Amino acid sequence: MNFIKHVFLLLVILLLSNCASYQDSVYLRNDEILDTVKQKYSLFEYRIMPKDELTITVSTTTPEASAPFYRKIGMTKGQNGIGQGMDNAKLLDYLVDNEGYIDFPVLGMISVAGLSTRECEAVIREKLQAYLNEVPNVTVRSSSYKVSVLGEVARPGTYRVDDEKITIFQALAEAGDMTLFSDRKDVHLLREDGQGRRKVIHLDLTEANIALSPYYYLQQNDVVYVKPTPAKVHSNTFTGNASAWITMLSLVTTVVSLIMVITN
The missing domain is CATH 3.30.1950.10 (wza like domain)
Structure with missing residues (x-):
């Protein structure tokens, strides 16, 4: 009987570990920082780059x-x-x-x-x-201002920007927003400057101070990559190996049944 309780407890722990917390699923937490930090009031302005x-x-x-x-x-x-x-x-x-x-x-x-x-x-x-x-x-x-959004979003793709200004949240909105299995705390932004130098910037969209970041506004040809959460990776692993999991669960069920018969 104790064995069954241990198996049940283990399953509960595994399920809870795969569930994303509420704090990791919301945008713009601690928004009071926007009122306390002195901001430079300058509107974003598009700058021409090679290949535009x-x-x-x-x-x-x-x-x-x-x-x-x-x-x-x-x-x-x-x-x-x-x-x-x-x-x-x-x-x-x-x-x-x-x-x-x-x-x-x-x-x-x-x-x-x-x-x-x-x-x-x-x-x-x-x-x-x-x-x-x-x-x-x-x-x-x-006529060539565009950004790309890929990864854990509803509609990955490349989107044209007509008004020469777009924020990272507007780009995600164009892509149908992040899915429930997205990592909002580590969104990757791939950017290439006018000299051809490339870098990846890590952005935490759960914190309101993202609005103060120099990367809040996207430049032309920026690529936004939304990573999956560990829960999504585990889910895909389970789906891809469903037959193996079913066989293992059947084996566990058989073993538990035999133990119950022997103990009784």
Whole structure:
């Protein structure tokens, strides 16, 4: 009888050890820290990096004046676009090369890496004034801002960011949130900087001070990996070896039954 109690107790301990605690399953604990810590009130600003793709438009009072500063699909580098019409045209994006330059019509190579979109607009606008009789309206937007989320989330995948700003929680929301078997205390962020250096940052999303982290906002091409909990790993191990577990349980049941017969 004591043997049966020991087996039952062992099963209970195993079940409890595989259950994630409530504290490990919630986000943003100890949020009072956000009121006590002095924060720098500066909004996140997207910075251009090598291999980014930029959509750049130039507007003037007369379309003919700005036509030389567009490149459309089908145009060669030497064509200026005059007389081809810009209505319903598919404009070519500008790829930032490894040195941080774009090749802009008429203006040539322009260094843009490290600039915000507003700063890039100002640089192009200043260079264009030498060719125009007015101050043009220049708009620069990223067309390749994306982040990837994989691991223990509902919808792993790569997600495009249209407003050039996304937090790690927004990225997880796009991916359908973490599953119940995710490790919220050690989320991995893989990041590559403008020089090609890669590093993995470990983030604890159960603590509110994540909002103070420099990694709270994701950069373009960041990869977020959500690890599984030990319970998920054990569950997968059990599922993959179900026949072996069933055989073992049958054997244990048989042994227990024999012991009960002998003791009685």
